Amino acid sequence: MKKFKASIVKFPGTNCENETLDALEYIGFETLLINHNETDINSDLVVLPGGFSYGDYISCGRIAKFSPLVLSLKDLIKKRKIFILGICNGFQILTEAGILPGAILENIKGRFICRDVEISFLNKIFSLPIAHHQGRYYIDNIEKLKNYEIIKYKNNPNGSIADIAGLYDKKNYIMALMPHPERNVITPFKSKNGKIIFEFIKNVIEKDFYGIV
Amino acid sequence: MGKYLFKISTKLKDEIKDPQGQVVEKISKRLKISDEINVRVGKYYEIIIFASSLDEAKMMIKKVAENILSNPIVELYTILSFEEII
Numbered sequence: 152m153k154k155f156k157a158s159i160v161k162f163p164g165t166n167c168e169n170e171t172l173d174a175l176e177y178i179g180f181e182t183l184l185i186n187h188n189e190t191d192i193n194s195d196l197v198v199l200p201g202g203f204s205y206g207d208y209i210s211c212g213r214i215a216k217f218s219p220l221v222l223s224l225k226d227l228i229k230k231r232k233i234f235i236l237g238i239c240n241g242f243q244i245l246t247e248a249g250i251l252p253g254a255i256l257e258n259i260k261g262r263f264i265c266r267d268v269e270i271s272f273l274n275k276i277f278s279l280p281i282a283h284h285q286g287r288y289y290i291d292n293i294e295k296l297k298n299y300e301i302i303k304y305k306n307n308p309n310g311s312i313a314d315i316a317g318l319y320d321k322k323n324y325i326m327a328l329m330p331h332p333e334r335n336v337i338t339p340f341k342s343k344n345g346k347i348i349f350e351f352i353k354n355v356i357e358k359d360f361y362g363i364v
Numbered sequence: 365m366g367k368y369l370f371k372i373s374t375k376l377k378d379e380i381k382d383p384q385g386q387v388v389e390k391i392s393k394r395l396k397i398s399d400e401i402n403v404r405v406g407k408y409y410e411i412i413i414f415a416s417s418l419d420e421a422k423m424m425i426k427k428v429a430e431n432i433l434s435n436p437i438v439e440l441y442t443i444l445s446f447e448e449i450i
Contacts, residue, residue, distance in 0.1 A: 209407075209433060217432075247435060254437040256376070261383035289380065289438060310381070 153363070154181040155356050156194035162187045162215050167201035167238065167333060174336035178349040187218040192227060195356045196234045199241030201282075201331055211255065211285045212243035221248050228323050232360045234352055237327035239283055242317065245327045251318055253290035255329075258283070259310025269305035270316045270330060273351070276305060277344040279330035281316075286329045288315040302328050324355065368413050368421040371444040374434045375406030409433060418448065 157180040161168050172182045175198070183194065187204075199221075205214035215221060221244060227233055228250075237245040245251045258264060263284040269276055288311040290296065302317030309329075317328025332345030357363040376382050385403040392401045411428065415421035422443075429441040 210435065213432065213435070254435050256380065256438060257383055259381060259383055261387060291437070 152179070153361065154179060155196065155353065155360075156180065157182050157196040157198060158185045158189075158192055158194040159183070159198045159200055160185055160187055160189075160220055161200075162202070162204035162218060164204045164206050165200055165202035165240070167240075167331065170331075170338075171198055171200040171238065171333040174333040174345060174349060177337050178346065178353055180353070185220070187215070187220045190219050190223040192220075192223075192233070194233075195360055196236060196352060197224070199235070199237040199244050200333070201239035201241065204240055204244065207285075210247070211240060212245075212247040215240075215244045216248035221250075224248070224250060228325070232324065234324040234356055234360075235326070236352060237325075238331055238333065239281075239286075239329055242327035242329055243285065245325065251320065251325060251327055252295050253288055253312075255285055256287040256289050257285050258287050258308075264308050266308075268308055268316070268330065270302055270328075271305060272302045272317075272319075272347070273300070275347060277347060278342060279332055279344055279348075280334050281308065281330050283309070283329055287311050288329075298322065302330075324359070326352065365414050365416060366418070366421070367449050368415060368418065368446060369449045370409075370411045370413065370421070370425050370446045372409045372411065372425070372429055372433065372441055373406050373444055374409075374429075374439050374441045375404050376438055377440055378404075380438055407433075412449070418446070422446070 157175045159168050159171050175182050243255045265282040267278045267280050269278045286309045300319035303314045304316045307314045319326040332348040335341045335345035384405040388403040389401050434441045
């Protein structure tokens with residue numbers, strides 16, 4: 152069976168890279184931890200994991216958007232088929248960089264929220280953990296999201312517009328979400344719901360990138 | 365080469381809810397300081413920049429403010445003051 156390659160990006164302050172790496176290995180990816188200065192990427196999947204890149208200076212993801220890797224992502228998306236996944240801080244970086252529309256603001260109640268929440272994605276409802284202080288998705292016109300698949304909160308925890316927990320750009324293979332799927336894949340005594348997200352991505356790569364049915 | 369000091373502030377756009385501002389409002393009311401109070405929380409920056417002219421310095425500061433200090437989708441920046449320093 153073909154093993155797809157996944158690169159997990161480490162910025163200064165990233166702290167979810169190991170769980171992400173382990174989860175993707177478990178799903179069947181060949182994983183590689185790469186530095187944010189890297190621009191020569193030859194993997195099928197690039198993951199911007201959770202954490203506090205550059206200490207969240209100025210605002211979450213604001214400084215990371217200038218890293219060589221993030222700056223090269225826009226060209227890479229145009230050049231070849233590559234799946235980009237942003238988890239939590241990764242979502243913040245992707246919106247700050249303009250790779251995904253909108254912006255992510257401080258939670259509506261101003262608190263750090265750390266708990267399991269129910270989300271819906273592709274007609275499935277399941278729970279995943281969130282852990283963020285800045286997770287309130289904002290966009291000036293919701294019409295701008297008409298070509299995106301939306302991952303929604305069942306009970307909006309942070310004041311996100313239209314209950315948005317994540318976005319999936321089907322055309323450009325970019326997915327980003329605030330919940331942490333990597334925390335619920337192999338962790339004992341936790342659900343295995345994170346597999347739903349990673350297996351979905353693996354299937355997309357299989358079908359759309361390699362034509363494996 | 366001149367040396368210029370810029371004072372800049374950033375804040376969320378007025379149409380966007382500001383939880384930190386709301387907390388300051390709430391506490392001001394609770395302490396009976398004022399019932400009519402509207403607070404927007406932002407950030408303040410002092411930047412010293414070297415440039416050949418004030419116009420060039422302003423252009424450089426605009427780039428810093430638009431790209432690094434603020435996100436134009438949700439935030440506004442204001443140049444509060446600028447001066448040449450020796």
